[in-house]
Amino acid sequence: HSAANQAGRNRTLSETYGGGGWDMDFKKYKRLVDWQGVLGVNFVNQHLSYYTLKGVRKFDYPPSFSYHEPWWSSYNKIGDYIGRISMAMAAGEQINTTLVLQPNTSVWMYYSKTKRHPVIDNIKHDFKDFVYQLERKHVEYDLGSEHVLKTLGSINKDKFVVGERTYNLVVIPESMENVDQKTLELLNEYLAGGGKVLSFNRNITRVDGIESVEGSNLQKKYPNQWIVANSIDELKCEELLLPDEFSVVEEGMSGELYHQRRILKDGQLLFFVNSDEDSKSNARISAIGESVVKMDLENGQTNLVSCTQENGKMVFDLQLEPVGSALYFVSAKKENEPELVAKKSDWKEIVGAEDIKVKTASENILVLNYLDLKTPKAEMKNAYFMDALVSLYQENGIEFGNPWQHKIQYKKEYLELDNFSENSGFDAEYHFQVAEGTDLSSLKVVVERPELWTVSINGNLVKKENGKFWIDKDFPLYKIGEFAKTGKNTILLKAKQMSIFAELMPIYIIGDFKVNPKKVGFEISKGTLNSLGSWKDSGYIFYSNKVSYSQKFTIEKKSSDFKVKLNKWNGTVAEVLVNNKEAGIIFWAPEELDVTQFLIEGENEITVRVVGSLKNTFGQFYESRISWIYGPHGWNIAPEHQPAYDQYYLNNYGLFEPFELLKADN
Numbered sequence: 001h002s003a004a005n006q007a008g009r010n011r012t013l014s015e016t017y018g019g020g021g022w023d024m025d026f027k028k029y030k031r032l033v034d035w036q037g038v039l040g041v042n043f044v045n046q047h048l049s050y051y052t053l054k055g056v057r058k059f060d061y062p063p064s065f066s067y068h069e070p071w072w073s074s075y076n077k078i079g080d081y082i083g084r085i086s087m088a089m090a091a092g093e094q095i096n097t098t099l100v101l102q103p104n105t106s107v108w109m110y111y112s113k114t115k116r117h118p119v120i121d122n123i124k125h126d127f128k129d130f131v132y133q134l135e136r137k138h139v140e141y142d143l144g145s146e147h148v149l150k151t152l153g154s155i156n157k158d159k160f161v162v163g164e165r166t167y168n169l170v171v172i173p174e175s176m177e178n179v180d181q182k183t184l185e186l187l188n189e190y191l192a193g194g195g196k197v198l199s200f201n202r203n204i205t206r207v208d209g210i211e212s213v214e215g216s217n218l219q220k221k222y223p224n225q226w227i228v229a230n231s232i233d234e235l236k237c238e239e240l241l242l243p244d245e246f247s248v249v250e251e252g253m254s255g256e257l258y259h260q261r262r263i264l265k266d267g268q269l270l271f272f273v274n275s276d277e278d279s280k281s282n283a284r285i286s287a288i289g290e291s292v293v294k295m296d297l298e299n300g301q302t303n304l305v306s307c308t309q310e311n312g313k314m315v316f317d318l319q320l321e322p323v324g325s326a327l328y329f330v331s332a333k334k335e336n337e338p339e340l341v342a343k344k345s346d347w348k349e350i351v352g353a354e355d356i357k358v359k360t361a362s363e364n365i366l367v368l369n370y371l372d373l374k375t376p377k378a379e380m381k382n383a384y385f386m387d388a389l390v391s392l393y394q395e396n397g398i399e400f401g402n403p404w405q406h407k408i409q410y411k412k413e414y415l416e417l418d419n420f421s422e423n424s425g426f427d428a429e430y431h432f433q434v435a436e437g438t439d440l441s442s443l444k445v446v447v448e449r450p451e452l453w454t455v456s457i458n459g460n461l462v463k464k465e466n467g468k469f470w471i472d473k474d475f476p477l478y479k480i481g482e483f484a485k486t487g488k489n490t491i492l493l494k495a496k497q498m499s500i501f502a503e504l505m506p507i508y509i510i511g512d513f514k515v516n517p518k519k520v521g522f523e524i525s526k527g528t529l530n531s532l533g534s535w536k537d538s539g540y541i542f543y544s545n546k547v548s549y550s551q552k553f554t555i556e557k558k559s560s561d562f563k564v565k566l567n568k569w570n571g572t573v574a575e576v577l578v579n580n581k582e583a584g585i586i587f588w589a590p591e592e593l594d595v596t597q598f599l600i601e602g603e604n605e606i607t608v609r610v611v612g613s614l615k616n617t618f619g620q621f622y623e624s625r626i627s628w629i630y631g632p633h634g635w636n637i638a639p640e641h642q643p644a645y646d647q648y649y650l651n652n653y654g655l656f657e658p659f660e661l662l663k664a665d666n
Contacts, residue, residue: 001040001094002142006152006163010090011043018047019061019629023615023651025572026071026587029078031275031323033085038258038273038325039135042089044082053472054448055503056405058618059635068471070361070545071572071611074585077298084297088327089271092264098141098241099160099167100134101183103127103176105146109209126175130200133232135258138248139241141171146180153186158194160186169240172199178206184214191222198227198240245313247286255281255320267331274320281320286313289330293337297327303340321589344561346665352551353603356658358530361546361609363442364539365617366515366524368491369506370642372429384638388428389504396420396498404503406632417500424498428453430491430507433518434484435525442511443481445491446470452502453495457483470510471544471614481511508617514539517645534654535612541650544617546575549655550607558601561664564608565592568656571610578606592662606661612653621648 004012014036017024033044049066050057063069103123110117134141142165152163160167170190179187184207191197204215219226229237248259256276262269267289274281292305292314305328307314314330329335373380373388377395380388390401400407403414434440447455450464460483464476480491491507514527516539529538529547555562564576566586574586578598586593586608595606620630622638639647 002096003145003148004040005094005096005142006148006165008164010093012041013043013045014041015045015047016041017063017065019631020063021615021630022062022618023572023613024063025613026074026078026585027277027323030081030325030588031277033078033082034273034323034325035258035275037085037089038260038271040089040094040260042086044086046082050472052474054474055501055505056402056632056635058472059632060406061629061631062614062618069614071613074573074575074611077585080300081297084295084300084327085271085325088269088295089260089262091269092262094260095263096140096142096165097168097243098139098171099144099162099165099169100131100141100171100173101144101146101176101179103173103178105180105209106175106177106206109178109206123175127173130173130175130232134241136256137232137238137241138257138259140243140246140261141241142167144170146183149186150180150182153182155186155189155193155195158190158196160190160195168196170195170197171241172197172201172204174200176201176204178209179204179215181208184218188218191218191225194225196225196227196240197222198229198237200229200232202228245288249284249286251282251284255279255322257281257283257320261287266333267329270328270330272318272320272326272328274322274324277322279322281318281324283318284315285318285328286310286315287330288312289314290333291331291335292316293329293331293335294340295327295329297325302329302337304335304337305340323588344664347563347662348665350553350555350562350661350663352658352661353554354552356532357548357550358532359548359550360529360540360543361548363444363510364513364515364529365542365544366432366509366513366522367506367542367617368430368432368509369619369621369638370430370521371504372431373426373504374429375426376423382641384640384642385504385506386636386638387640389502392426392498392502392504396424398500402503403500414500420498420500422497425494425496426498426502427495428493428504430493431521432489432491432509433521433523434486434489435516435523436486438486438513438524438526440484440511441481443479443484443513444470444477444510445480446475446477446508446510447491447493448475448505448507449501449503450476452499453493456492456494458485458489459492470508471617475508477510480509508542515541517541520644521642522645532655532658534652534656536616536650536652536654538654541645541648542616543653544612544614546609546611547654548607548609549659550605551658552603552605553661554603555599555601558596558599560596560666561594562596562599563592563594563662564606565590565660565662566608566655567591567659569610569654569659570651570656571653572613573611575609575611576606577609579604580607595661606659608655608659610653610655613651616650616653621650624649 046065050064110119154161255274258273260271307316369385457480462478468477513524516523529540576583578595583595583598584593620634
C-alpha cells in the first residue's frame, strides 16, 4: 500500500487463499482477507476456480472457488463481505506522514548466490518485528524503498516527498547499515530545511556499500533534528509517531488489533481488524468529526454510534471478537442514521420440544487410493496411486513421470508424446471389503477418465450413468450394487493402450453405509450418521458434504429477540434454517445468529447444517499440517503400502453439543 500511495494508485491486487488447502474454512477466509485489507490490499483475486478436478489438478494449490465445494452455496456472504471491504479501502486516500526507510540495500551487501549470510535473516526478522511493533502501536506510516526514492524522492523545505505523498518524519530502523548516495543527499537537504529524523540506529556506517563517515557526520551536524532512540516504547517516539487528530488506545493490548484510516472529502473511514483467533480486542477510539456511523460489513446496514466529545474529537469504544472486524465512518457533519442498538446481555434458553434429528446431505464415501497395477513389463501390489502412475509413465518412456503434475506444457510438447505402442495396455485393480448385512443396492463407484478404460466389478462390466456426476462434472458415476458382494470386492480399470492422460487416481465408493477402519484399510457396513458427535467416529471418515441437525421449538409469544447459538462444533461454516428458510450463516465468534424475523408464534423447526470440506475426501492424508501451503507435491507423500487408520490425518467435523435457541430476557 505504500507503493500505491506514493504512486497515486488506489487499487492493490493480491492473489489470495491459493494453497490454503481443501480444509480452508470461512473463519480463515475472513481472517486472511481482513488482515490483507487493513494492511493495504483492496482487490482480492480469490485463487482459484478449477475447470476440472481430473487427475492431479485436484491437488494443484486448492481450494476451488466453484461448485466443487460443499460450502459454495453460502460463499456469496464472504464474497459480499470482501466486496464491501475492498470498496471501502479503495475510497478516499490513506495519508500517512511518517516514512520508514527499508533496509534493502543493507541486505544486498550480504547477498551471495552460493552461500546465505546469517545477517540477512537477522535483518529480515528485526525489520519485520519493527514493522509489527509500528502496526500494533497504531503508527500510521509508509515504507520507503531507496530504489523508489531515486526516481520519486524530493524535498520541499522541511517535507520529504515521495511521489504523491509528503512526510513530516523519516524513520531509520536499527537494521539499516547502508544508504544509497541519493538517499543520503535527500536526507541532507531534508534536514537542512528543518526536517526531522527518528533513528533507531546509532550510526549508518556505509554509503553505496562502502564504509563511510558521511552518515555519522550528517547526524552530528543536526543533533536536534536527528533524534536517536533505543526503543519504540520511549515517550519521545510516541510524541513523534502518533498523530494528534486520531488515536487508538487499547485496553491491555488484548487481541491483535490493526487499523487503517482513509480520508474522504466529508470525513474519514476507520477499518479495524482483530487478527487474534482466541482473544478479544478492546480499545477507545478518538477522531475529529461531528458523528460516527458504523457500517456493517456483513449486511451493509448503517447506524449511528453513541459517542462523547472530548477536545473537539468524537470518542467511542471498540470491542471486537476474535477474528472480528468493524468499519466506521467519522463524518464531518451530523448524520441522520438510526441509533445503533446496544446488544442485549441477558438471555435464557428455550428448551426444544423433541430430540435433535440428524440427516446427511449426501451419500457416504470410501476413498480407495491404493491399487494393484499390472503392465506388460511389471506388477505392483498395494501401491499408492501416485507411485503407480509415476511408474506407469516411466515404463512407457516418460522418464520425468506424470507430465501434468506441477509442470507447464510448451505448445503441444506433452500431447505429442501420446504415441504409445499397441501393447502398452495395463490393468489397475482397487479392492474394498463389505461387511455382512450391508445394503448393497445404493453402491456406486466414481472413476475418472472413463474414455481411457473399461470399468468392471468382480468381473462384471459396468457403464457410466449418462448425465450424472459427483463433485466435478468430469467425475462420472457407475452403479455397482448389482454386482457387489459381502467380503472382498475388486474394481478393475482395463486399458487397451497407454495414454498421455492415463493418470491413475483414487476411486471413490459412495452409498448408504458406514466406513469402519480395519487393521489395514477399511470395510463398509450397514448404518448411517444419526447422532451428535464426530463424523469420523460415526463411520463417515471421508465424508465431505453437509449434515443437518434439526429440532423443534415452541414460541408462546413473539415479543422479544431470539438467536441461535452454537457451542462445540467444527466445520467450514454452519448454515442456519428456520422453518425451511435460510436465516444466515455462523462461522466466527461469538458463533450466534439473530433469527427473530424468521420465527413465528407456535411450533418452529430450526436446522443447523454443519458443512464439511473436501480435505477428508481428497487429502493430503499422510502428512500433518506442518507446511504453510498445500502444493501439488504434498500428495506424493504416503507410505509405500496402505497404512493403518491411525496414520491418516483427517479433520474432525461435526456438531458435538446441541445448539441453543436463546430468548432475550426483557
